[in-house]
Amino acid sequence: MSANVFGMPGYTPETYGDSFADVYDEWYGDLADHDFVDALVRNLPASPARVLELGVGTGRLLDRLVAARGTVRDDLTGVDSSAAMTVRAAAVPSLAGARLETADFSRSIPGGTYDLVFCGYNTLFNLPDDDSVSRALSLARGVLAPGARLVVDAAVVRPEDASDDVTVRTMTAGRVVLSVTRHDAAAQRIIGQFVELADGRPVTLRPWSVRYLAPAQLDALAVGAGLRLAERHADGRGTEFTPDSRRHVSAYGCA
Numbered sequence: 608m609s610a611n612v613f614g615m616p617g618y619t620p621e622t623y624g625d626s627f628a629d630v631y632d633e634w635y636g637d638l639a640d641h642d643f644v645d646a647l648v649r650n651l652p653a654s655p656a657r658v659l660e661l662g663v664g665t666g667r668l669l670d671r672l673v674a675a676r677g678t679v680r681d682d683l684t685g686v687d688s689s690a691a692m693t694v695r696a697a698a699v700p701s702l703a704g705a706r707l708e709t710a711d712f713s714r715s716i717p718g719g720t721y722d723l724v725f726c727g728y729n730t731l732f733n734l735p736d737d738d739s740v741s742r743a744l745s746l747a748r749g750v751l752a753p754g755a756r757l758v759v760d761a762a763v764v765r766p767e768d769a770s771d772d773v774t775v776r777t778m779t780a781g782r783v784v785l786s787v788t789r790h791d792a793a794a795q796r797i798i799g800q801f802v803e804l805a806d807g808r809p810v811t812l813r814p815w816s817v818r819y820l821a822p823a824q825l826d827a828l829a830v831g832a833g834l835r836l837a838e839r840h841a842d843g844r845g846t847e848f849t850p851d852s853r854r855h856v857s858a859y860g861c862a
């Protein structure tokens with residue numbers, strides 16, 4: 608079987624969500640990216656706003672956004688390619704009134720006009736190539752209200768990060784989860800599998816594939832989609848972005 612655009616035969620836009628939905632909150636629920644939600648709040652008016660999340664997953668970030676907004680009741684929308692994920696988001700009490708759709712956000716996004724569109728935790732890197740990122744950015748551009756922003760949280764991956772690895776994620780007496788990764792620096796792609804071996808149970812594989820972009824590459828695709836970089840920081844707290852930064856929180860407005 609030959610490699611596909613994701614660099615992994617058999618991988619599709621639904622694969623990540625379908626493979627991780629059952630463990631996502633347990634594994635990633637306490638990610639320390641609360642500062643990204645702070646950045647989102649700074650990009651919102653004090654009054655209720657229309658908000659769209661691309662790659663909403665289990666609703667982890669939208670749930671935190673609801674908490675951060677206090678008594679302000681925003682109109683929330685989320686899209687995810689995996690129905691296994693959107694089903695979980697729909698069960699989050701704080702998202703009871705949210706519109707949650709299952710779609711590939713590089714092909715279609717929920718119609719409407721939004722005061723904020725955001726894509727957190729490297730989710731834009733789930734798209735496999737320039738074409739799909741360009742399409743997603745154009746779609747996002749098309750639903751931004753005047754003055755609204757698309758805010759992205761993404762890692763800055765460096766060539767020296769390139770390595771193929773097998774490491775242990777967790778281990779108990781009856782279960783081990785191995786993390787197997789392959790990094791193709793030329794293709795700017797990292798693929799991986801979490802391999803779960805549990806006593807008396809079949810092996811579980813959780814595959815993932817990211818195609819990362821340098822900030823300047825993302826900016827160039829954004830320009831092509833009719834967006835312009837309005838603000839970039841090294842985190843959601845407003846720390847200055849420098850050539851040494853390993854993460855960026857970037858806000859794009861309409862060009």
Ligand SMILES: C[S@@+](CC[C@H](N)C(=O)[O-])C[C@H]1O[C@@H](n2cnc3c(N)ncnc32)[C@H](O)[C@@H]1O
Binds near residue numbers: 664692710728
């Ligand atoms: C790393 S998770 C992040 C989920 C959530 N934003 C968070 O921060 O917890 C990436 C999510 O993007 C979804 N996803 C991946 N490719 C997608 C695509 N092409 N269209 C829509 N959703 C996608 C996955 O199913 C998954 O739920």
